[in-house]
Amino acid sequence: MKKFVSLLLALMLVIACVGCGGKNESVPAEEAVANEQSDEGTQDAAEPEAGANEETEAAADEETTAPETEADADTATDDVKSEGVMTYEEYVAAELDTEVVVETYVQAKQSWWEDKATVYSQDKDGGYFLYNMACSEEDYEKLAVGTKIKVTGYKAEWSGEVEIIDATFEIEEGSYVAEAEDVTAILGADELIDHQNKFVAFKGMTVEASQDADGNDVAFLYNWDGSGQDGDDLYFNVSLDGSTYTFTVESYLCDNTTDVYKAVKELNIGDQIDMEGFLYWYEGVNPHITSVIVK
Known part of the structure; x- marks a missing residue:
C-alpha cells in the first residue's frame, strides 16, 4: 500500500513538472507574436515619415527651379544691336543720302530680279523698306519670314517713301515676326508716318467707289487708272469717318x-472690311495690303 501511494505521488509530481514545462515554452511564442506586431506597427509609423521626406524633397526641387521672372522674359525679347549698328531712332534721325547700317528682320519679300531683292523688314521699333538690295537668287531663297539680317546701304526717299537703297546684307542669328499693329485710329493724323513700313492693321473700313475708264462705279481698278488687266496691281478706295484713302494690292508682293x-x-x-498690310507711302499713305476680311 505504501508503495502504491509512493508511486502515485511520484506520478503526480512528474505530471506537474510536465505542465510547468509546457507553460514556460508558450511564453516565448507569445512574446514573438507581440514583437512581430510591434515591428509592423513601427514600420507603419515610419511610412508617413517617408512620404513627408518625399514632399520635402519635391518642395526643395520647386524652390531650386525658380520660374522665369518678368525681367528674364524682357531680356529674352530685347533687340540688342551689334556694335556699329544703328537703333531705329538713329536711323530715323539720319540724313537722306547718308550711309546707314541696321539690323532688321524679313517680314515679306516683294520681288527678286537680276540679283536684286526688294524686301519689307522690321525690328521691334520700326520698319525698313529695302529696295533693290544686292542679293543672289540662292540667298533670296534663304530670306524666310523672320530671318535676321544686317543691312548696309543708303537712306533715300521717293515720293514720300523712305527706303534703303544700294544695300548689301548678311544673315545673322535671330528671328522675329511682327504682329500687325492697329493704326486705324490714327489714319489721317500726322503721327501715322511714324509707323511707315511697319506691318499694320486697319479695321472697320468701308469700300468706296472708284471710276473705271468708262466712268462706271466699281469696287477696284486694275492699275491706278483702270488701264490694267488681271495680274496687275489692284487699287481700291476705303473710307473711315468721312475720309477716303487709296489702298493697293502690290502684284509683285x-x-x-x-x-x-x-x-x-x-x-x-x-x-x-478689316485689312492687314505694310504701311507704304506714295504721295501720301498707300498701304500694300496682304489680307482682307469682309465683315
Missing part, C-alpha cells in the same frame, strides 16, 4: 493667285 488678290476682286461697294 501678292499676285493674282493669292487670297488677298482674289478677295479684293470680289469686293462690293459698301462692304465693311
Whole structure:
C-alpha cells in the first residue's frame, strides 16, 4: 500500500513538472507574436515619415527651379544691336543720302530680279523698306519670314517713301515676326508716318467707289487708272469717318493667285472690311495690303 501511494505521488509530481514545462515554452511564442506586431506597427509609423521626406524633397526641387521672372522674359525679347549698328531712332534721325547700317528682320519679300531683292523688314521699333538690295537668287531663297539680317546701304526717299537703297546684307542669328499693329485710329493724323513700313492693321473700313475708264462705279481698278488687266496691281478706295484713302494690292508682293488678290476682286461697294498690310507711302499713305476680311 505504501508503495502504491509512493508511486502515485511520484506520478503526480512528474505530471506537474510536465505542465510547468509546457507553460514556460508558450511564453516565448507569445512574446514573438507581440514583437512581430510591434515591428509592423513601427514600420507603419515610419511610412508617413517617408512620404513627408518625399514632399520635402519635391518642395526643395520647386524652390531650386525658380520660374522665369518678368525681367528674364524682357531680356529674352530685347533687340540688342551689334556694335556699329544703328537703333531705329538713329536711323530715323539720319540724313537722306547718308550711309546707314541696321539690323532688321524679313517680314515679306516683294520681288527678286537680276540679283536684286526688294524686301519689307522690321525690328521691334520700326520698319525698313529695302529696295533693290544686292542679293543672289540662292540667298533670296534663304530670306524666310523672320530671318535676321544686317543691312548696309543708303537712306533715300521717293515720293514720300523712305527706303534703303544700294544695300548689301548678311544673315545673322535671330528671328522675329511682327504682329500687325492697329493704326486705324490714327489714319489721317500726322503721327501715322511714324509707323511707315511697319506691318499694320486697319479695321472697320468701308469700300468706296472708284471710276473705271468708262466712268462706271466699281469696287477696284486694275492699275491706278483702270488701264490694267488681271495680274496687275489692284487699287481700291476705303473710307473711315468721312475720309477716303487709296489702298493697293502690290502684284509683285501678292499676285493674282493669292487670297488677298482674289478677295479684293470680289469686293462690293459698301462692304465693311478689316485689312492687314505694310504701311507704304506714295504721295501720301498707300498701304500694300496682304489680307482682307469682309465683315
